[in-house]
Amino acid sequence: MNNIILSVKDLNVRLNGEEILLDLTFDVYDGEVLAILGPNGAGKTTLLKALLGIVPHEGIVKWREGVKVGYVPQRLPFIKDLPLSVKEFFQLVNASKGETIEILKSIGLGEEILGKKIGDLSSGQFQRILIGWALASNPNVLLFDEPLAGIDIGGQESVYNLLEKLKGDRNLTILFVTHELSIVYRLADRVLCLNKRMLCTGAPREMLTPEAISNLYASPVKFYQHKH
């Protein structure tokens, strides 16, 4: 676990004049599962986007050379406007039929789903398809925004199990953003508590004391804005 796959130093993000992230410094190790926790507006999604290099930022975000990053966004509201089948969704990233079927198998879905419209899938199925889609480009790292948001209990269980399985099978490094502490305990090797600044990092059971949790979620999001 000493092999650093991502190194972040003094990361700052400012969008439309507002500070979103302040002075983040942390490393992520090969094969690690890191949960990013924090209240609404804490900058969790922005952090993922900064790591992907799709929002402007200051400071250093350094991935180990040759690392491929897959991204599973929180919501895709427009995808249901399109008459897009599962098979065609995978074709958008040039996945062949064979590869797609292989991926479907690994995310616990059968071939019969290929012809289904994305808009007709259940939320749990859709989430698994999104994970599978991110896997199509064979990433070493998966960035995952709110894996369980908007999914019913049965679907949540299947997404859990899938992530656990992928962690084992593919030696994936996984960074995920979440509100749900249950998934953090089950999956994460380490947590990173975020509220514009990094408040804590460490093993979930050591970090997530009742006191720390209430601190993290009770600290008003606007707190840091007063300093600027």
Place this chain on the structure above:
Amino acid sequence: MSQFLLSLLSGIFIGGAAGFLGSLMLPKRMSLAAGPLGHLALPGIAIALIYGFDISLGAFPFVILGIVLIWLFERRTKLPTEALTAVVFATGVAVAFFFLPIEQAEAALVGDILSIQLIDAVFSIALCILIIFIVEVIYSKMTLINISEDLAKSQNISIGKYNLIYLLLIALIVALGVKVVGGLLTAAIVAIPAAASRNLAKNLAQYKFLSLSFGVLSSAAGILISHLTLLPAGPLIIVCSALLFVVSTILKR
């Protein structure tokens, strides 16, 4: 080749290319964009009619000018695009009416595909084939951008590059479209076939195919009926495609 066949062929190609490109504009919520762009091409159309050259040639620089102006105003003022579009296109229409030759106003406003010249027809058809080809090439990437720009960026797709190609294609199809349906009706040839197709398609392949086919069908039907009834072809094409849309709404499960 007879004048009728020449018009029919040009109309079919322009209608098909417009429907196909329109299928990319619908999920981007840009179906209406071709309308204002067609309107503000009117001064260019007027100039072409006065000096007797191809109206698409006159329209194209004005469409590009319009896009650039809207883009510049947007950057400078941060006003909503729709407000700026209203400013630019209304000005285009107003200016056109100062010098639009009144006896040719119908051709400018609702198109005059039945009098297309051979050279213009050949040129238009070639451009349409090129447009269809480029749309097909960029389709996957544009679809991904339409789904989520973040997702597209995470796949290292250059959004700026694809949007530029896409805007140029819109400018081209508007310039070609004014030949068929005039400066007033260009929104309809990109919007209606895609909307009808969206009603029926079960997947992307069907959606693309039906958008193109509905564009072709309504152009062919409109020009044919125009030939028989002597009513103007442009409005007939729009009415035919609106009928297709109504039928698709009834058939939608």
